[in-house]
Amino acid sequence: WTAPKKLDTNPTLGGFMGKYSEQFKLTAITAYLEGSNGFRKVARHLGIDFSLLRRWVASYRSTASLSPRPHGQRYTEDFKRQVLKHMLEHRLSLRQTAAHFDLGQSSQIGIWLRQHYSGSPATSVANQRRSAVPKKVKPIKPTDTNDAEKSREQLLGELEYMRMENAVLKELKALREEKERTRTKKP
Structure with a gap:
Protein backbone atom coordinates (compact mmCIF):
# COMPACT_ATOMS: atom_id res chain seq x y z
CA TRP A 1 0.00 0.00 0.00
CA PRO A 68 -18.65 13.65 -10.62
CA ARG A 69 -19.96 16.70 -12.41
CA PRO A 70 -17.72 19.76 -12.17
CA HIS A 71 -17.96 21.93 -9.04
CA GLY A 72 -20.08 25.03 -9.22
CA GLN A 73 -22.23 23.73 -12.05
CA ARG A 74 -25.69 25.25 -12.27
CA TYR A 75 -28.60 22.87 -12.70
CA THR A 76 -31.84 23.68 -14.49
CA GLU A 77 -35.16 23.62 -12.65
CA ASP A 78 -36.21 20.73 -14.88
CA PHE A 79 -33.15 18.69 -13.91
CA LYS A 80 -33.76 19.36 -10.20
CA ARG A 81 -37.40 18.23 -10.52
CA GLN A 82 -36.26 15.11 -12.38
CA VAL A 83 -33.77 14.26 -9.61
CA LEU A 84 -36.36 14.74 -6.86
CA LYS A 85 -39.02 12.77 -8.76
CA HIS A 86 -36.61 9.87 -9.29
CA MET A 87 -35.59 9.89 -5.63
CA LEU A 88 -39.18 9.85 -4.38
CA GLU A 89 -40.47 7.31 -6.91
CA HIS A 90 -37.66 4.83 -6.21
CA ARG A 91 -37.49 5.62 -2.48
CA LEU A 92 -33.78 6.37 -2.61
CA SER A 93 -31.67 8.13 -0.01
CA LEU A 94 -29.96 11.41 -0.78
CA ARG A 95 -26.65 9.58 -1.12
CA GLN A 96 -28.07 6.95 -3.48
CA THR A 97 -29.72 9.63 -5.60
CA ALA A 98 -26.49 11.64 -5.79
CA ALA A 99 -24.64 8.52 -6.91
CA HIS A 100 -27.29 7.70 -9.51
CA PHE A 101 -27.15 11.16 -11.07
CA ASP A 102 -23.37 11.42 -10.65
CA LEU A 103 -23.60 14.44 -8.34
CA GLY A 104 -20.68 15.14 -6.03
CA GLN A 105 -22.58 16.09 -2.88
CA SER A 106 -25.83 14.59 -1.69
CA SER A 107 -26.47 17.64 0.49
CA GLN A 108 -27.36 19.65 -2.61
CA ILE A 109 -30.34 17.35 -3.22
CA GLY A 110 -31.46 17.97 0.36
CA ILE A 111 -31.45 21.71 -0.33
CA TRP A 112 -33.52 21.18 -3.48
CA LEU A 113 -35.96 19.02 -1.51
CA ARG A 114 -36.43 21.65 1.22
CA GLN A 115 -36.98 24.31 -1.42
CA HIS A 116 -39.51 22.09 -3.18
CA TYR A 117 -41.56 21.49 -0.03
CA SER A 118 -41.34 25.09 1.14
CA GLY A 119 -42.64 26.27 -2.22
CA SER A 120 -39.74 28.63 -2.74
CA PRO A 121 -38.02 28.75 -6.10
CA ALA A 122 -34.85 26.70 -6.16
CA THR A 123 -32.08 29.21 -5.85
CA SER A 124 -28.46 28.57 -5.12
CA VAL A 125 -27.10 29.00 -1.60
CA ALA A 126 -24.80 31.74 -2.88
CA ASN A 127 -27.78 33.77 -4.10
CA GLN A 128 -29.54 33.32 -0.76
CA ARG A 129 -26.50 34.59 1.12
CA ARG A 130 -26.12 37.55 -1.19
CA SER A 131 -29.75 38.62 -0.84
CA ALA A 132 -29.70 38.29 2.95
CA VAL A 133 -27.38 41.29 3.28
CA PRO A 134 -29.09 44.47 2.14
CA LYS A 135 -27.12 46.70 -0.13
CA LYS A 136 -26.00 49.77 1.79
CA VAL A 137 -26.87 53.05 0.17
CA LYS A 138 -24.09 55.60 0.44
CA PRO A 139 -25.21 58.99 1.69
CA ILE A 140 -24.88 61.83 -0.75
CA LYS A 141 -21.85 64.06 -0.17
CA PRO A 142 -22.62 67.74 0.11
CA THR A 143 -22.07 69.78 -3.02
CA ASP A 144 -21.44 73.45 -3.60
CA THR A 145 -24.72 74.10 -5.43
CA ASN A 146 -27.46 76.29 -4.05
CA ASP A 147 -29.61 74.49 -1.44
CA ALA A 148 -32.79 76.01 -2.88
CA GLU A 149 -32.16 74.16 -6.17
CA LYS A 150 -31.74 70.73 -4.54
CA SER A 151 -34.49 68.16 -4.20
CA ARG A 152 -35.76 67.01 -0.82
CA GLU A 153 -33.99 63.63 -1.25
CA GLN A 154 -30.67 65.34 -1.97
CA LEU A 155 -31.01 67.56 1.08
CA LEU A 156 -31.94 64.61 3.33
CA GLY A 157 -29.00 62.64 1.93
CA GLU A 158 -26.61 65.48 2.68
CA LEU A 159 -28.07 65.87 6.17
CA GLU A 160 -27.54 62.15 6.82
CA TYR A 161 -23.96 62.42 5.55
CA MET A 162 -23.23 65.45 7.77
CA ARG A 163 -24.68 63.71 10.84
CA MET A 164 -22.63 60.59 10.14
CA GLU A 165 -19.49 62.67 9.61
CA ASN A 166 -20.17 64.58 12.83
CA ALA A 167 -20.64 61.34 14.79
CA VAL A 168 -17.37 59.93 13.43
CA LEU A 169 -15.49 63.10 14.32
CA LYS A 170 -16.93 63.08 17.86
CA GLU A 171 -15.92 59.43 18.29
CA LEU A 172 -12.42 60.20 17.00
CA LYS A 173 -12.12 63.13 19.40
CA ALA A 174 -13.25 60.94 22.33
CA LEU A 175 -10.70 58.27 21.41
CA ARG A 176 -7.88 60.84 21.24
CA GLU A 177 -8.87 62.32 24.61
CA GLU A 178 -8.97 58.86 26.18
CA LYS A 179 -5.56 58.05 24.72
CA GLU A 180 -4.16 61.30 26.16
CA ARG A 181 -5.64 60.50 29.60
CA THR A 182 -4.01 57.06 29.63
CA ARG A 183 -0.66 58.62 28.64
CA THR A 184 -0.80 61.21 31.40
CA LYS A 185 -1.73 58.59 34.03
CA LYS A 186 1.30 56.45 33.21
CA PRO A 187 4.47 57.80 34.91
Whole structure:
Protein backbone atom coordinates (compact mmCIF):
# COMPACT_ATOMS: atom_id res chain seq x y z
CA TRP A 1 0.00 0.00 0.00
CA THR A 2 1.17 3.51 -0.79
CA ALA A 3 0.00 6.83 0.58
CA PRO A 4 -2.73 8.60 -1.36
CA LYS A 5 -1.44 10.71 -4.22
CA LYS A 6 -2.46 14.33 -4.02
CA LEU A 7 -2.96 16.22 -7.22
CA ASP A 8 -1.67 19.74 -7.66
CA THR A 9 -3.44 22.76 -8.95
CA ASN A 10 -3.85 22.88 -12.67
CA PRO A 11 -3.94 26.50 -13.85
CA THR A 12 -5.19 25.54 -17.30
CA LEU A 13 -8.31 23.95 -15.81
CA GLY A 14 -8.90 26.80 -13.42
CA GLY A 15 -8.08 25.34 -10.05
CA PHE A 16 -7.89 22.32 -7.85
CA MET A 17 -8.58 19.03 -9.58
CA GLY A 18 -9.12 16.74 -6.58
CA LYS A 19 -7.32 15.47 -3.54
CA TYR A 20 -6.95 11.84 -4.58
CA SER A 21 -5.89 10.36 -7.90
CA GLU A 22 -8.26 8.20 -9.94
CA GLN A 23 -5.88 5.27 -9.42
CA PHE A 24 -6.05 5.61 -5.63
CA LYS A 25 -9.84 5.81 -5.73
CA LEU A 26 -10.02 2.67 -7.86
CA THR A 27 -7.63 0.90 -5.48
CA ALA A 28 -9.81 1.87 -2.52
CA ILE A 29 -13.01 0.77 -4.27
CA THR A 30 -11.46 -2.53 -5.32
CA ALA A 31 -10.17 -3.15 -1.78
CA TYR A 32 -13.69 -2.70 -0.45
CA LEU A 33 -15.57 -4.63 -3.16
CA GLU A 34 -13.20 -7.60 -3.33
CA GLY A 35 -12.46 -7.82 0.38
CA SER A 36 -14.48 -8.95 3.35
CA ASN A 37 -13.93 -5.78 5.37
CA GLY A 38 -16.43 -2.96 5.81
CA PHE A 39 -16.16 0.67 4.83
CA ARG A 40 -14.67 1.76 8.15
CA LYS A 41 -11.93 -0.84 8.22
CA VAL A 42 -10.85 -0.31 4.61
CA ALA A 43 -10.99 3.47 5.01
CA ARG A 44 -8.95 3.35 8.22
CA HIS A 45 -6.34 1.18 6.50
CA LEU A 46 -6.11 3.68 3.61
CA GLY A 47 -6.15 6.73 5.87
CA ILE A 48 -9.34 8.29 4.50
CA ASP A 49 -12.77 9.04 5.90
CA PHE A 50 -15.19 6.11 5.56
CA SER A 51 -17.98 8.33 4.20
CA LEU A 52 -15.69 9.37 1.36
CA LEU A 53 -15.05 5.72 0.49
CA ARG A 54 -18.78 5.01 0.72
CA ARG A 55 -19.48 7.88 -1.73
CA TRP A 56 -16.83 6.61 -4.16
CA VAL A 57 -18.25 3.07 -4.06
CA ALA A 58 -21.84 4.28 -4.54
CA SER A 59 -20.82 6.45 -7.48
CA TYR A 60 -18.80 3.61 -9.00
CA ARG A 61 -21.63 1.09 -8.61
CA SER A 62 -24.16 3.40 -10.18
CA THR A 63 -22.15 4.80 -13.09
CA ALA A 64 -18.95 2.72 -13.24
CA SER A 65 -17.19 6.07 -13.19
CA LEU A 66 -15.51 8.18 -10.55
CA SER A 67 -15.84 11.59 -12.11
CA PRO A 68 -18.65 13.65 -10.62
CA ARG A 69 -19.96 16.70 -12.41
CA PRO A 70 -17.72 19.76 -12.17
CA HIS A 71 -17.96 21.93 -9.04
CA GLY A 72 -20.08 25.03 -9.22
CA GLN A 73 -22.23 23.73 -12.05
CA ARG A 74 -25.69 25.25 -12.27
CA TYR A 75 -28.60 22.87 -12.70
CA THR A 76 -31.84 23.68 -14.49
CA GLU A 77 -35.16 23.62 -12.65
CA ASP A 78 -36.21 20.73 -14.88
CA PHE A 79 -33.15 18.69 -13.91
CA LYS A 80 -33.76 19.36 -10.20
CA ARG A 81 -37.40 18.23 -10.52
CA GLN A 82 -36.26 15.11 -12.38
CA VAL A 83 -33.77 14.26 -9.61
CA LEU A 84 -36.36 14.74 -6.86
CA LYS A 85 -39.02 12.77 -8.76
CA HIS A 86 -36.61 9.87 -9.29
CA MET A 87 -35.59 9.89 -5.63
CA LEU A 88 -39.18 9.85 -4.38
CA GLU A 89 -40.47 7.31 -6.91
CA HIS A 90 -37.66 4.83 -6.21
CA ARG A 91 -37.49 5.62 -2.48
CA LEU A 92 -33.78 6.37 -2.61
CA SER A 93 -31.67 8.13 -0.01
CA LEU A 94 -29.96 11.41 -0.78
CA ARG A 95 -26.65 9.58 -1.12
CA GLN A 96 -28.07 6.95 -3.48
CA THR A 97 -29.72 9.63 -5.60
CA ALA A 98 -26.49 11.64 -5.79
CA ALA A 99 -24.64 8.52 -6.91
CA HIS A 100 -27.29 7.70 -9.51
CA PHE A 101 -27.15 11.16 -11.07
CA ASP A 102 -23.37 11.42 -10.65
CA LEU A 103 -23.60 14.44 -8.34
CA GLY A 104 -20.68 15.14 -6.03
CA GLN A 105 -22.58 16.09 -2.88
CA SER A 106 -25.83 14.59 -1.69
CA SER A 107 -26.47 17.64 0.49
CA GLN A 108 -27.36 19.65 -2.61
CA ILE A 109 -30.34 17.35 -3.22
CA GLY A 110 -31.46 17.97 0.36
CA ILE A 111 -31.45 21.71 -0.33
CA TRP A 112 -33.52 21.18 -3.48
CA LEU A 113 -35.96 19.02 -1.51
CA ARG A 114 -36.43 21.65 1.22
CA GLN A 115 -36.98 24.31 -1.42
CA HIS A 116 -39.51 22.09 -3.18
CA TYR A 117 -41.56 21.49 -0.03
CA SER A 118 -41.34 25.09 1.14
CA GLY A 119 -42.64 26.27 -2.22
CA SER A 120 -39.74 28.63 -2.74
CA PRO A 121 -38.02 28.75 -6.10
CA ALA A 122 -34.85 26.70 -6.16
CA THR A 123 -32.08 29.21 -5.85
CA SER A 124 -28.46 28.57 -5.12
CA VAL A 125 -27.10 29.00 -1.60
CA ALA A 126 -24.80 31.74 -2.88
CA ASN A 127 -27.78 33.77 -4.10
CA GLN A 128 -29.54 33.32 -0.76
CA ARG A 129 -26.50 34.59 1.12
CA ARG A 130 -26.12 37.55 -1.19
CA SER A 131 -29.75 38.62 -0.84
CA ALA A 132 -29.70 38.29 2.95
CA VAL A 133 -27.38 41.29 3.28
CA PRO A 134 -29.09 44.47 2.14
CA LYS A 135 -27.12 46.70 -0.13
CA LYS A 136 -26.00 49.77 1.79
CA VAL A 137 -26.87 53.05 0.17
CA LYS A 138 -24.09 55.60 0.44
CA PRO A 139 -25.21 58.99 1.69
CA ILE A 140 -24.88 61.83 -0.75
CA LYS A 141 -21.85 64.06 -0.17
CA PRO A 142 -22.62 67.74 0.11
CA THR A 143 -22.07 69.78 -3.02
CA ASP A 144 -21.44 73.45 -3.60
CA THR A 145 -24.72 74.10 -5.43
CA ASN A 146 -27.46 76.29 -4.05
CA ASP A 147 -29.61 74.49 -1.44
CA ALA A 148 -32.79 76.01 -2.88
CA GLU A 149 -32.16 74.16 -6.17
CA LYS A 150 -31.74 70.73 -4.54
CA SER A 151 -34.49 68.16 -4.20
CA ARG A 152 -35.76 67.01 -0.82
CA GLU A 153 -33.99 63.63 -1.25
CA GLN A 154 -30.67 65.34 -1.97
CA LEU A 155 -31.01 67.56 1.08
CA LEU A 156 -31.94 64.61 3.33
CA GLY A 157 -29.00 62.64 1.93
CA GLU A 158 -26.61 65.48 2.68
CA LEU A 159 -28.07 65.87 6.17
CA GLU A 160 -27.54 62.15 6.82
CA TYR A 161 -23.96 62.42 5.55
CA MET A 162 -23.23 65.45 7.77
CA ARG A 163 -24.68 63.71 10.84
CA MET A 164 -22.63 60.59 10.14
CA GLU A 165 -19.49 62.67 9.61
CA ASN A 166 -20.17 64.58 12.83
CA ALA A 167 -20.64 61.34 14.79
CA VAL A 168 -17.37 59.93 13.43
CA LEU A 169 -15.49 63.10 14.32
CA LYS A 170 -16.93 63.08 17.86
CA GLU A 171 -15.92 59.43 18.29
CA LEU A 172 -12.42 60.20 17.00
CA LYS A 173 -12.12 63.13 19.40
CA ALA A 174 -13.25 60.94 22.33
CA LEU A 175 -10.70 58.27 21.41
CA ARG A 176 -7.88 60.84 21.24
CA GLU A 177 -8.87 62.32 24.61
CA GLU A 178 -8.97 58.86 26.18
CA LYS A 179 -5.56 58.05 24.72
CA GLU A 180 -4.16 61.30 26.16
CA ARG A 181 -5.64 60.50 29.60
CA THR A 182 -4.01 57.06 29.63
CA ARG A 183 -0.66 58.62 28.64
CA THR A 184 -0.80 61.21 31.40
CA LYS A 185 -1.73 58.59 34.03
CA LYS A 186 1.30 56.45 33.21
CA PRO A 187 4.47 57.80 34.91
